[in-house]
Amino acid sequence: MRTSKRRIIFHIDMNSFYASVEMANNPSLKGKPLAIAGNVEERKGIVITSSYEARAKGVKTTMPLWQAKRLCPELIVKPPQFELYRNASRTIFELLQDYSPLVEPVSIDEAYLDITTALQNQEPPIKTAQRLQQQLKQKLDLPCSIGIAPNKFLAKMASDMKKPMGITVLRKREIQQTLWPLDVGEMHGVGSKTKEKLNGIGIAAIGDLARFDRKLIKQKMGNIGEKLWDRANGIDDRAVDPEAWSDFKSIGSSTTLPKDIDTEPKLNEVLYYLAESVSPKLRRKKVLTQNVQLTIRYGNRKTITRSRKLDNPIQTVEELYTAAKFLLIAHWDGKPVRLLGITAMDLVQKKAAVKQLDLFSYQDDTQDEKLYNTIEKLKDKYGDTVIKKGHHEN
DNA sequence: TCTGGGGTCCTAGGACCC
DNA sequence: TCTGGGGTCCTAGGACCC
Numbered sequence: 001m002r003t004s005k006r007r008i009i010f011h012i013d014m015n016s017f018y019a020s021v022e023m024a025n026n027p028s029l030k031g032k033p034l035a036i037a038g039n040v041e042e043r044k045g046i047v048i049t050s051s052y053e054a055r056a057k058g059v060k061t062t063m064p065l066w067q068a069k070r071l072c073p074e075l076i077v078k079p080p081q082f083e084l085y086r087n088a089s090r091t092i093f094e095l096l097q098d099y100s101p102l103v104e105p106v107s108i109d110e111a112y113l114d115i116t117t118a119l120q121n122q123e124p125p126i127k128t129a130q131r132l133q134q135q136l137k138q139k140l141d142l143p144c145s146i147g148i149a150p151n152k153f154l155a156k157m158a159s160d161m162k163k164p165m166g167i168t169v170l171r172k173r174e175i176q177q178t179l180w181p182l183d184v185g186e187m188h189g190v191g192s193k194t195k196e197k198l199n200g201i202g203i204a205a206i207g208d209l210a211r212f213d214r215k216l217i218k219q220k221m222g223n224i225g226e227k228l229w230d231r232a233n234g235i236d237d238r239a240v241d242p243e244a245w246s247d248f249k250s251i252g253s254s255t256t257l258p259k260d261i262d263t264e265p266k267l268n269e270v271l272y273y274l275a276e277s278v279s280p281k282l283r284r285k286k287v288l289t290q291n292v293q294l295t296i297r298y299g300n301r302k303t304i305t306r307s308r309k310l311d312n313p314i315q316t317v318e319e320l321y322t323a324a325k326f327l328l329i330a331h332w333d334g335k336p337v338r339l340l341g342i343t344a345m346d347l348v349q350k351k352a353a354v355k356q357l358d359l360f361s362y363q364d365d366t367q368d369e370k371l372y373n374t375i376e377k378l379k380d381k382y383g384d385t386v387i388k389k390g391h392h393e394n
Numbered sequence: 395t396c397t398g399g400g401g402t403c404c405t406a407g408g409a410c411c412c
Numbered sequence: 413t414c415t416g417g418g419g420t421c422c423t424a425g426g427a428c429c430c
Contacts, residue, residue: 044398064396107430191428223404254399305424402429409422
């Protein structure tokens with residue numbers, strides 16, 4: 001759905017969400033430097049989120065914990081409690097529904113809200129935003145920033161401008177003043193690689209991009225360049241889509257191992273554990289997968305993905321494990337592994353899947369045969385030993 | 395002393411078909 | 413004699429976001 005009608009879009013961004021939820025849950029943490037981080041002993045000790053008090057000392061997301069503690073020795077560190085955050089998130093989105101049915105959650109702590117029609121000129125948008133912000137603070141004890149703009153991109157940029165507990169209105173006629181002076185790397189959608197590229201053609205600020213020749217930027221940067229040019233000029237007609245959240249594309253699970261592993265039986269154990277994690281997620285969402293992807297990150301951090309389309313949709317632990325194991329046998333080069341992951345892609349609704357299963361069940365043999373042929377080829381390539389290791393548990 | 399885990403979207407090349 | 417072009421599917425990788 002596209003619209004040329006003038007719209008009023010909110011972007012709601014919860015401030016340091018995980019840390020704030022912890023504080024709401026345990027008020028004695030308030031006002032203290034707090035970091036949510038994984039286990040150092042298991043090499044997962046990096047900062048996931050930190051409170052503003054910690055940020056003031058230079059603590060940043062993805063920073064190794066030892067580094068964070070060096071910057072902020074009094075840092076309080078808590079392991080993540082994702083159930084807690086998910087519950088808070090659910091409550092927030094429910095509350096947003098009261099303001100407009102057009103709520104599009106974009107992550108656990110962020111949402112777009114189209115309040116164009118919901119507002120009906122009853123009150124100025126900024127008043128609505130203030131009510132919303134106050135309600136989230138009072139009911140859940142959680143701070144947020146809100147951006148108000150005529151489209152998603154500008155609303156997103158606006159919510160970033162005042163933190164925590166800010167409300168920012170960004171009108172299109174104001175972008176030269178407020179948006180264009182910002183570094184182009186601040187743009188949503190511009191990461192380090194794109195920033196480098198843009199800098200390389202003389203674009204440093206968002207305004208430089210906005211004033212660049214549109215044809216030329218397409219020539220130099222491809223489609224992404226054109227899209228960014230539009231955004232920089234305040235053009236973005238993407239609709240707020242409440243359904244976007246429900247049609248997810250993939251479900252996965254991965255883990256960085258406490259130590260690098262270089263034996264196949266141990267890797268298989270990890271795969272089984274991952275399959276046990278992915279399978280219930282599929283079941284809960286009532287979907288099956290027709291394409292399983294294995295992720296291997298080696299000790300040197302080189303990461304590869306290998307996937308295979310399946311003839312029949314699958315869901316159980318054993319099925320996922322088997323599919324992942326074959327991918328491992330086929331593609332693991334024997335070097336130490338740092339991380340393993342299984343991702344279920346090409347998801348199909350269970351109802352549709354059952355129909356397909358009936359239709360194609362005769363292909364069961366074909367699939368087994370294909371796997372058998374793969375193994376034979378691998379034997380030719382690597383000899384017997386690699387293959388035998390893969391069957392240790394049979 | 396480094397760098398998690400959950401995702402989305404886009405691109406590009408090769409296979410295959412007409 | 414030796415050469416086409418379009419479309420779709422599949423796989424792998426990269427960039428980005430929270």
